[in-house]
Amino acid sequence: MEHPADLADPSDLTPLHALARAHGVDTAFDTFGGGRAEASPDTLVAVLAALGVDARTPERIATALQEVEDEPWRRVLPPVVVHRGGSAGDLPVHVDDGDPVTVRVELETGGTIDLAQSDHWVEPRTVDGRRVGRATFLLPDDLPLGWHTLRSTGPSADAATPLAVVPDRLELPEQVAAHPRWGLMVQLYSVRSRESWGLGDLRDLADLAWLTGTEGADFLLINPLHAAEPVPPLTPSPYLPTSRRFVNPLFLRVEDVHEVGYLSAADRALVEWAAEPALALNGDDGPIDRDTVWAAKRQALEVLFAVPRTPARETAFAEFRRREGQGLEDFALWCALVERDGPGPWSEDLRGPQAPGARRARTELAERIAFYCWLQWLADQQLDTAQRAATEAGMAIGVMHDLAVGVHPGGADAWALGGVLAGAASVGAPPDMYNQQGQDWSQPPWHPAELARVGYRPYRELLRTVFRHAGAVRIDHIMGLFRLWWIPRGQAPGTGTYVRYDVEAMVGILLLEAHRAGAVVIGEDLGVVEPGVRELLADRGVLGTSVLWFEKDAEGRPLRPDTYRRLALSTVTTHDLPPTAGYLAEEHVALRERLGLLAEPVPVVRAQARAEREAVLAALREQGLIGADPSEREVVEALHRYVRRTPSVLVGVSLADAVGERRAQNQPGTDTEYPNWKVPLADGAGRLVPLEEIVGHPRFRSLLAALRTR
Numbered sequence: 001m002e003h004p005a006d007l008a009d010p011s012d013l014t015p016l017h018a019l020a021r022a023h024g025v026d027t028a029f030d031t032f033g034g035g036r037a038e039a040s041p042d043t044l045v046a047v048l049a050a051l052g053v054d055a056r057t058p059e060r061i062a063t064a065l066q067e068v069e070d071e072p073w074r075r076v077l078p079p080v081v082v083h084r085g086g087s088a089g090d091l092p093v094h095v096d097d098g099d100p101v102t103v104r105v106e107l108e109t110g111g112t113i114d115l116a117q118s119d120h121w122v123e124p125r126t127v128d129g130r131r132v133g134r135a136t137f138l139l140p141d142d143l144p145l146g147w148h149t150l151r152s153t154g155p156s157a158d159a160a161t162p163l164a165v166v167p168d169r170l171e172l173p174e175q176v177a178a179h180p181r182w183g184l185m186v187q188l189y190s191v192r193s194r195e196s197w198g199l200g201d202l203r204d205l206a207d208l209a210w211l212t213g214t215e216g217a218d219f220l221l222i223n224p225l226h227a228a229e230p231v232p233p234l235t236p237s238p239y240l241p242t243s244r245r246f247v248n249p250l251f252l253r254v255e256d257v258h259e260v261g262y263l264s265a266a267d268r269a270l271v272e273w274a275a276e277p278a279l280a281l282n283g284d285d286g287p288i289d290r291d292t293v294w295a296a297k298r299q300a301l302e303v304l305f306a307v308p309r310t311p312a313r314e315t316a317f318a319e320f321r322r323r324e325g326q327g328l329e330d331f332a333l334w335c336a337l338v339e340r341d342g343p344g345p346w347s348e349d350l351r352g353p354q355a356p357g358a359r360r361a362r363t364e365l366a367e368r369i370a371f372y373c374w375l376q377w378l379a380d381q382q383l384d385t386a387q388r389a390a391t392e393a394g395m396a397i398g399v400m401h402d403l404a405v406g407v408h409p410g411g412a413d414a415w416a417l418g419g420v421l422a423g424a425a426s427v428g429a430p431p432d433m434y435n436q437q438g439q440d441w442s443q444p445p446w447h448p449a450e451l452a453r454v455g456y457r458p459y460r461e462l463l464r465t466v467f468r469h470a471g472a473v474r475i476d477h478i479m480g481l482f483r484l485w486w487i488p489r490g491q492a493p494g495t496g497t498y499v500r501y502d503v504e505a506m507v508g509i510l511l512l513e514a515h516r517a518g519a520v521v522i523g524e525d526l527g528v529v530e531p532g533v534r535e536l537l538a539d540r541g542v543l544g545t546s547v548l549w550f551e552k553d554a555e556g557r558p559l560r561p562d563t564y565r566r567l568a569l570s571t572v573t574t575h576d577l578p579p580t581a582g583y584l585a586e587e588h589v590a591l592r593e594r595l596g597l598l599a600e601p602v603p604v605v606r607a608q609a610r611a612e613r614e615a616v617l618a619a620l621r622e623q624g625l626i627g628a629d630p631s632e633r634e635v636v637e638a639l640h641r642y643v644r645r646t647p648s649v650l651v652g653v654s655l656a657d658a659v660g661e662r663r664a665q666n667q668p669g670t671d672t673e674y675p676n677w678k679v680p681l682a683d684g685a686g687r688l689v690p691l692e693e694i695v696g697h698p699r700f701r702s703l704l705a706a707l708r709t710r
Contacts, residue, residue, distance in 0.1 A: 015061045020044045022068045023051055024448055024500035026483070032432040032528050039497035046488030047497060050424035051447065073127045073134075076152055076159035080455040081139075082505040084168045089139040091115065093152055097124040097133035101154035105163060108146045115139065145512060147460075162455040166508035167515050170541035172649065175396045176218075176520060182644070182651040182707055183219030183397065184212055184658070187575065187665050188251065189238075189288060190681045191655065193691035195255070198281035198293040199680075202382035203253035204691055205399065206389040211695050213393025215704060220390060221400040221474060221652055223575070223677075225251055225383075227412065229343065230335040230372065232291035236677040237666075239404045239476065240442065242411030245462045246331050247379035250290060254300045256385075257378055259307040267303050274299040285688050287678035301378075305371050320377045327416070327461055332372035333358065334412040336365040343410060353416050383469040390471070397520060398471035403462075405477045405484075406443030414444055417458050422447040425486045428493045429477075432527055437599065438493030439669055445484045448501050460509050467517035474569070478523030478542070481506035482533055507540055522569045522650070526550060538567050543650065546570040548643055549583070549612070558619040564646035571652040572639045575665050579654060580636050581684055582662035584613060591664060595673050632684075633660070633699065637706040644707060653707065658700045660684035 017027045020039075025047050028038045039047075048055045048064075055061050072078070073094050083089050095101050105113040115137040122134040148163040171177075191200040191208060209220050226241030228234045228248045235241075241248070254260070254271065263271065278296035281289055309317065321328060330353040337350060337358070344350075349357030362369065383399075390398035406427050407413040414421055421444040428440040451459060466473055475481070482503050487496035514521045522543040525534055534544055546568045551559040564570055573580050578587040589609045593602050617635070620626045623645070625638035636657055643651050656665070660683045667674045682688050683699070694700055 015058065015065065016041060016044055016055060019053065019055055019061050019065050019068070020048060022065065023048060023053055024483075025051070025486075026498040026500065029430070029498055030528070030530065031430070040495065043488065043491070043495055043497050046491065047425065047486050047499060050422045050486065050488060051449070051499070052419075070125075070127045073125050073132045076157050077150055077161040079452045080162045080164070080505065081150060082164045082166060082502075082508045083139050083143065084504075084508065085143060085145050085165050086141055086168050088141045090118070090120070091137040091139055091150070092122075093135045093137060093157065094132050095135065095154055096156040097131040099133070099154055099156045101135055101152055101157040103137045103150060103152045105143065106149040106151055107144065108148050109144070113140070113143070145515065147512075164456075164460075164505075164509055164512060166512040167541075169539065170511045170514055170521060172520060172541070173396070173518070176649060180644070180647070180649055180651060181218035181396050182653060183217045183221060183395075183400070184208075184655050185221040185571065185575070185652045186223075186655045187677070187679075187681075188222045188225070189290075189677070190665065190679060191691050191694075192282050192680060192688075194282060196282055196691075197254065197275055197278035197296055199250070199288050199290065200691070201251045201253045202379070202386055203256055205251075206382075206386040208691060208694070209386060209390035209395065209399060210393045211691075213390055213395040215695060216708065218395050219397035219400045219472060219650070219652075220395070221472075221569075222402060224402045224404045224476075225379075226404055226407075227331070228290075229411075230338050231343075232294065234290040234294055235408060236288075236290060238402075238677060240408050241404060242334075242408050243331055243413045244404055244407055245327060245413070245458075245465045246376055247383065249301070249375040249379055250294050250297065252297060252301070252375070252378055252382060254297055254304070256382060257301070257304050258313060259304045259309065262307050263304070267307070270303050271300045274303070282690070283688065285680060285682060285686060287675040288680055290678075301375065302371070305374055317374060317377050320380065321373050324373075324376070327458075328373055328376060329362075329369065330416040331412045332369040332376075333362060333365070334415050335372040336368035337361060339368060340365065345410075351415075352418055380468070387469045387471065395471070399469065400472040400474055400520075400522070401466050401470040402474045403466050403476060405441065405480055406445065409442060409444050413458075420447055420450045420454060420458055421445065422486075424489050425496075426489065427480070428485050428487050428496060430485055430496070430528060431494050437597070437669065438496075440487050440493040445480075445486060445499065446501070448499065452502065452505065456505060456509055459506075460513060463510060463513040464517075467513050467519050470517065470519050472520035472522060473514070474522045474524060474545075475510070475542075476524050477527075478525055478537065479527075479529055479533060481510065482530070503536070507537070507542070511540060511542075520650075526574070534565075538565070541567075544568040546646075546648065547574050547577075548572045548616070548639060549577070558616050560619075561623065561642055561645035562647065564643075564648050566647040566649060568646075568648045569650040569652055570643050570646050570648035571654070572636075572643055573654050573657065575654075576668050578664040579656035579661045580639060581632055581657070581660055582664065584632065584635060585662065586610070586613075587662060587664065591667055591674070595667065595670055597667075597669050633702065636660075637703055640703060641706050641709070651707075653703070655694070656681065658703050659689045659694065659697050660699045661689075 045055045053064050103115045118136045120136040124133045143165045145165050150163045151160045189199040193204050224238040227243040227246040274296045278293045387399050423444045427443045427445045431438040483498040483500045485496050486499045525544045586609050620638045663679050666676045
């Protein structure tokens with residue numbers, strides 16, 4: 001097979017660069033060290049191939065350039081229109097040159113609005129032997145927010161397309177904007193109660209929200225709860241799910257399912273028997289065993305699924321399936337197929353939800369499909385209970401969900417969404433100071449053109465589900481709404497380049513769904529961020545993320561508290577670093593050394609870490625927060641008081657810091673080398689801390705007192 005780069009002429013890259021830019025592919029980018037790097041011809045050709053564009057020869061490049069220029073003129077209306085409310089805008093409409101055309105907006109609440117045509121003239125264009133003209137219509141500034149339909153009518157103009165009228169800015173809820181709020185950041189699976197089945201669950205979430213809400217916390221940021229595999233082995237990372245739209249039933253509390261109250265004595269014994277191996281894990285300080293937990297829960301849930309539902313419950317379940325529509329049915333079908341046939345790869349007969357074998361399986365596996373739909377219904381109910389517990393405890397925000405960047409390449413979304421995800425590439429990050437070899441997250445990225453072609457439907461359905469029971473949502477790597485680092489399949493992480501997205505659409509739809517849910521949006525904007533991104537997000541009302549260890553002034557010194565951003569979630573640490581006690585003890589250096597992740601000599605990295613720590617301690621002393629020889633606990637509390645002095649509207653406190661934990665939950669750049677996402681909550685001595693002991697824990701009480709005195 002010929003190598004793509006061998007087929008492109010390296011002496012004349014201008015057409016290749018022009019084609020790349022036309023498809024949103026960056027030909028050069030800034031590096032973390034402040035330099036500038038060029039994407040290689042190999043990379044550009046491979047990334048374009050992942051987008052479905054053949055750039056292997058000069059002739060094919062020329063053809064592809066002509067195609068991308070002609071494509072908008074082939075459509076009467078754009079595939080989707082995203083328009084900011086409160087502003088006027090232009091709508092291009094393409095018809096046979098000289099043909100009349102009218103356009104109206106069909107509102108989602110009923111009624112229509114006729115659009116006026118402007119006198120803006122554009123030179124017609126010949127496309128596929130047809131003379132095409134462009135008429136320009138005016139989108140008024142008083143269109144209501146929501147999802148509407150644009151409909152054009154005329155001899156060559158009968159067409160319809162979605163119209164999203166989105167907020168220009170997402171305003172903070174009044175009680176959040178009034179004064180700064182603090183909350184906890186929690187890896188839910190790590191927080192086990194004595195009644196948990198081996199890992200923290202949605203009942204634990206509700207209880208923790210209630211307990212900490214009554215202590216003054218206003219939010220509870222948790223790890224993504226996205227769906228994992230339906231059968232072992234389960235991927236431990238919450239940031240590599242099989243689907244981002246649906247919930248991992250691993251987090252269900254079996255005893256909270258309504259049908260438990262209708263069990264016969266024999267069936268109740270079956271549930272209790274299933275629980276035994278999972279309950280036994282609560283005292284285990286080793287890595288969390290998701291496979292054993294899910295085997296136990298699935299067995300118990302199957303017993304409950306067989307219990308006849310009351311007419312009201314049956315009606316509610318049917319309504320849930322109707323509301324969630326084809327997306328839920330396809331997800332449940334995928335789960336049933338994995339259960340029957342294994343994780344794949346499957347034959348062509350099962351390559352997508354509309355493949356012949358998949359269509360047959362909808363009938364053959366109808367009962368198992370219903371079971372997996374039922375699990376999502378239960379999760380929806382228990383998430384609703386958790387958010388209500390949070391707000392009833394006095395939280396201003398409540399549960400803050402986390403939206404991962406992408407999905408597993410062999411998962412439900414990759415199977416069901418087809419070309420909307422670009423399977424020939426994966427998302428990652430270029431080299432930076434913390435991951436000097438770059439990162440490959442093994443996730444297929446959104447395909448920009450295909451996502452637009454389907455009216456952003458998968459994106460907006462995903463957002464609606466995540467926002468449904470959330471007071472806020474944290475968007476992991478929010479820069480991905482602007483551009484993502486694409487790594488062509490088979491290449492190293494450092495050899496990729498950025499692919500850009502329609503920012504108006506990606507951000508606008510996010511704001512519309514957040515507005516409808518009454519939720520706050522926080523963007524994780526750490527790492528390499530191109531100029532203007534943070535400012536644009538702030539202008540649109542999206543909060544940023546500030547981590548104390550990363551916040552530095554122009555001279556590299558720790559940023560003073562009063563100079564932090566107001567529109568931000570500010571924290572001392574993040575889940576990709578060891579807890580603060582471990583970070584102070586240089587655990588991050590020791591761990592990366594042990595795992596072979598350092599690109600510089602160990603003494604150099606260790607010296608850098610000590611200089612960083614001493615600079616932060618000096619900043620604490622400058623603020624009068626510590627003395628000459630503080631204890632570890634005093635430093636941890638001083639760091640949190642430092643962040644509380646910032647003007648940031650939200651301040652997050654890691655629950656691991658609140659109990660003195662030292663072990664990292666995740667080490668970026670590793671897979672099986674470290675027990676990522678499997679560490680149960682413990683104190684500094686390694687003693688497990690169950691949920692029942694958290695609020696009364698001495699370290700928690702002491703840190704709570706520090707948080708209450710800004």
